[in-house]
Structures are given as C-alpha cells and as structure tokens.
Amino acid sequence: MDRLGSKHCKHSNKWLLRKFLIYNSIWLILNNSMIIIDARNAFDAISMHPELTMFKELIDKEAIYPLMLNSWSMTIFAPTNQAMKNFIENNPSSASFDADLFKYHIAGLPIKREEFSNSPVVSSFAGQFAPLYLSMLESNENSPMNNQKSYFVNNALINAAIEDLKTSNGQDQALYIIDEVLSVFKPSKSVAPTAFELIKEPSLYGLDNIDLTQFASHIESNKLDSIFSSPGLHTFFVPSKIESRGTPDFDLYVVKAHVVENKALFLRTMGDRRNYKTMAHDEKIDVEVSFINKTLRFTSEKMHYVQSNTIKNDAVHKAGRVLSRMILANIPIKNGVMHIIEKPLMLMDMSIRDFLREQTKLKRFHGLLEKHPDVLSELNRHSNKTVLAPDDNAFANLVDNNQKFAGIDENSEEMKKLLRQHLVYQQVSSSDLRRNAGYANLSSASNIPVVFRLIGIEPHSRLTVESGDVNATSLMSDIGASDGILHIIDRVLGMPFNSILEKVIDNPLLNSTLNIGSQGGTQNWNTKLADQNKRYTFFAPSNQAWSEFSLENPSEFKQLDNGIYPSISRTILDRHLSAKGQFNKKDLEQSLKKVDTIQGELLIIPDAKTREIYVEWEGKKAKIIESDIYGLNGVVHIIDKVLAKRRDFKVNSAPNIHCHQSPLLSILSFVCLCLMHWKLSQHS
Secondary structure, eight states, X not given: OHHHHHHHHHHHHHHHHHXXXXXXXXXXXXXXXXXXXXXXXXXXXHHHOGGGHHXXXXXXXXXXXXXXXXXXXXXXXXXXXXXXXXHHHHOTTSOOSOHHHHHTTEXXXXXXXXXXXXOOEEOBSOTTSOOEEEEEEESOTTOSSSSSEEEEETTEEEEEEEEEEEOTTSOEEEEEXXXXXXXXXXXXXXXXXXXXXXXXXXXXXXXXXOOOHHHHHHHHHTTOHHHHHOSSOEEEEEESOOOOOSSSOOOHHHHHTTEETTOOOOHHXXXXXXXXXXXXXXXXXXXXXXXXXXXXXXXXXXXXXEEEEEEEOOSSSOSEEEEEEEEEEEEEETTEEEEEESSOSSOOOSOHHHHHHHOGGGHHHHHHHHTOHHHHHHHHHOSSOEEEEEOHHHHHHHHHHOHHHHTSOTTSHHHHHHHHTTXXXXXXXXXXXXXXXXXXXXXXTTSOEEEEEEESSTTXXXXXXXXXXXXXXXXXXXXXXXXXXXXEESSOTTOOOOOHHHHHHHOGGGHHHHHHHTOSGGGOGGGGGGOTTOOEEEEEEOHHHHHHHHHHSHHXXXXXXXXXXXXXXXXXXXXXXXXXXXXXXXHHHHTOSEEEETTEEEEEEEOTTTOOEEEEETTEEXXXXXXXXEETTEEEEEESSOOOOXXXXXXXXXXXXXXXXXXXXXXXXXXXXXXXXXXHHHHO
C-alpha cells in the first residue's frame, strides 16, 4: 500500500510538474506576444477589453443592447476610454453620449477592412445622422496596425480590429476600436442635411452663431446649387467671412475651388500638405487644395489651415496660393464632409503689405520695412513682384550667429539695402520655375543676383533661393496676393553665418564628439555637418558624456578613440543626428514627441516641472544640457549621455533583433515545452 501510494505520489508529482511547465510556457508565450482576446461575439469582445469599459457602461444601460451585440450581424466602432473622456471634456455643454449617438457607432452589416475602398459609405443604426465614411491610407508611418496602412471611420483612427466575431446563430460581426467619438452633430430634422441645405440653414446642426449666407448667395448666383446638393461623398470648404475688396469676382471658378469631388476628406484622412484637385479644373484653370497643420510656437495650440493653389491660370485668375484657417472642421453631412473656413480660397484680394501685417511669424521683417517708408512706397508701386520674406526664426538665428547683422542700425542705408535684396520686381512662382526647367536667375531691387531653384522630385519638390552667399529654403511658397507673390523663407539673404560643423569646432564642450567624428580620412563623419543644403538637428554628447561612457565601457571606447572601426563611430553619431529638419528647444518642448534620426528614433520627453528636456533611445535617457546652438544648416543641442550600447561594437555579427513583443521568445518557450513534455513522457 505504501509502495502503491509512493508510486501514485510519484506519478502525481510528475503530472503536477508537467502541468506547471505547460502553464508556465503558456504564460511566457502570452506575455511575449500580442494580447489575444478570445471572444465569441462583439459583446464578449467589448466586455473583455480593458480600454472599452466606458463604452461597455453605455451598453449595459439598455437591456436590448447586449442582446443586439450577442445575436445581430453588425460592425461596431467602439471609442476607447480616452476617446470618451476627450469627448466629455470637449463638449461639456452638449448632451451626453445619448442613445442616438451610441447607435451612430454601429453599422448593420459586417465590414472588413479590405472592403473600405470598395464600400466607403455605410449607414449606421442612427438613421437620422449622416452616413459613416470609411477610408484607408497607404504608407502611414504612424499606423497602429501591423502594416503600413491606416484605417479610418470619419476622422477617427482605427487602433485595433477584431474581424472574426460570430453571433450566437453564426452570423459575422466586426469590432473596430477607435480613438475618437464619431460625431457631435445631431440633425434637428429626420435626415442629415446636404452641404447646400446646411449652408442655407446652419441651425440644422445647431450652428446658430455661424452666418454662411454670403457664400450661399454666390452659389446661387453662379447656379451651382446642384454641386452642393449632389449625392455621393464630396468635400466642401465653406468660407464664413467674405469681404469685397473690389478685386476678382466671386465667379464660377472660385465657387468650384471650394469643392473636392468624390472624396470625403476629414482632417486626418486629408494628410498634411497632400494636394487634391478641386472642381475648378479644366483646360483654362487648375486649382488644388491641401491641408496644413501648424502648432503655435508659444502656446502649443494646434491651428489647421487649408490652402488653395492655382497652378494653371488665366488673365483673370492669378497663379499662387491662398491660405485660410479652419474654424470648424469634420462636419459629416449627407453627401460628404464640410469644413467651415475663415475666408475664401483662390481669391487673391489681399495686398502683400496687408499679408505681412497680418502674419504673426513675419513681425520682424514687416517691422523693418515699416522703418523704411521709401522701400514700402517702392514696393507698392510695382504690381508684378516677388517678396522673399524671412520668418521671425530666421532673424532670431541671425542675431545669434552673425555679429555683422547685430551691428547694423535698423534705420540705416545698409539695412535698406538688405531689405531690398528680398524684393524681386518680377513674379516668380513654382509654376514659372517648372516651365523653365526648375531654374531662374534674376536680380533683386538691390541689383544683387537671386537664383531660384526647384529641388527634388514632384510632387515633393521645394523652392530654394540663393543670394548673397546664403541658401534659403521656402517654408511656404507661392502665396498669392493682389499685387504679386510671396515666399516665406528660412534665412535672411545676404547674411551668411557658420555651419553647425563650425559651431561644433568652436564649442569646447564638444571636443570629444569632434574627435570621434573626425575618423576615416577626408570623408569623415564630420563633413556632413558642413552640408549647407541640409537642415540638421544634432544631439551632440558632451565631453563629460564620452568620459562617463569610457568608464562604463572601457574596451569599447578604446575602439572609438583609436579609430579602429570608423564605421562604428559613424553609426553611433548618425543615431544622434536628424536630417528631417531643424528643431529648436520650443519645437521639442511643445510639439514633437519623437525625432527620426539617420540611425533610429529618439523619443522626446519634456519635464513640465523642471522645464528640462530628455531624449530617449531604447530605454537610455539623456538630458539636454545646452540647447539652440544655431548654425547655417541646423541646430545643435548638447546632451549628457552617449546613446550607444555594447552591441554597437560587434563587428561582422548577425544583425540585432530588437522587438518589444518577441516572437522568438514565444517560439523558444514552445520548443522548451515540447522537449520537457517528451522527456517526462520517457520517464513515465
């Protein structure tokens, strides 16, 4: 009996050990791969998801909702808890997330993502509301899905998808988790209005404080009611303020320039600076629109703009861009989406002087012009001109980097000559350059040569200007005005200053970085810092950072210091260098969450309490100890750590595999489980 009990105990222990190994391996697999929700239907999936608890509370309020989600074929677009909180915070005075709005998040048929392109319009259970508009964007680097596609419903991004759900009777369901509540616009009538109906009567959506009657009258006078009433999915930009300055008529082309046909473009599906053809498009006229997203430097407030670009023009309609601020965006309607904007597109009825006066980022340039009335008078006399306006950042950079400019009296003849170097009494647009092989060599009002170039491949080309030993890039080009065209540029012409390489050479805190980058002969890493056609942001490790790195990694640092493997030093320094643009401290503090470098990605972590800024790479954090060291081609920030790891020094080794969710560990765990199971079976 004791022997039998001992044998039974032995088998029992083996069984317990086997069970432990199985559970432990399953735990390893689950904790090193994607969380999988094993749900039978939509109700189960929502109930089990930790980010949908607020949406689940809405379901539990009505007895019919759980029954629907258990047994009806449907697609549910469920906002996350954060999306629900944002909705409540942004709409404190409106009605709560009521039954109609809840039903707007449910479509009465199962829809898979591959069907979004073929079936972009679906009806929700809330028939009173506008349709739901589905879209997919290719090659979106911010896509949360495991591919390079992003999927949207209206303006909401789909963060996760569960498309293989089944009802209790075997019908298909789909659940999409989204990052925004879909709409706050509930029609006062039984059906959603068309664009024309809403323009005529904004109160249909409770927009009683918005007057669109002027635009409505222009639609009617040009007999274009049918365009704004036509079924389908279109995008309408509707100006709320129309001032008549006695320049081009609000004609048929101007009205049509406010409509993009056969596309429902919400802010996020429009994409930043992507161009779309408007209905003002024929053999005579061609007008495109694009969306521009800006963050105000001092307030972190996001501003959304739409700009029209007349790329083919006639004697009446000028070539160039018109910028208009969005007042109210993403209004879903029966035949697409509507955005209310501040002023009309295409109409270039503002003078360059008025434009300079209104632009907050051109205050310094406008202020200097005001000190020279004779230059302004000369500017007003010429009706066909190009103004190259440096923005305020360009002047700030110049003050920090050019002693000559600091010594020029603002009222002097020398300053007048410098200002006139930014005036060209001939109109030069990007379209003009395209017709002339992307190049134009002219003279400024100061008789100094000015070379215009289009750099890059269409549609991503950019305009550059060379004059007075300075190469400037247009931050915003082809801004049309009633008396010419304006380009906002990032440098003050005629006032060259040092590249960031010279800044590194001159800074005693960066001697070690300079030494590491000098390895490899005449074409060493440092030479790229002298490239004046680039705009760099360099997070340069201080001498102390390299000293600490050498103490922690003595043999590895010796390789760097002795120049044994220059390729390693190049890789490490490339990790600290971004060629994506010039980002100063305020950019890092207020608007950027990450910076792509030549060899990786740095997270930007500002500390609101201390006002310090950290950059992080693979868990390694460095503090910016000195910022905004400007050069001709970028900016340098000095950091207190070297962003490198020992694996960087492995030569001819297999490439590193670094994953947050390691499938390799899952596979190894499974193999280990099988081997242990076989081993125990042999001893049984």
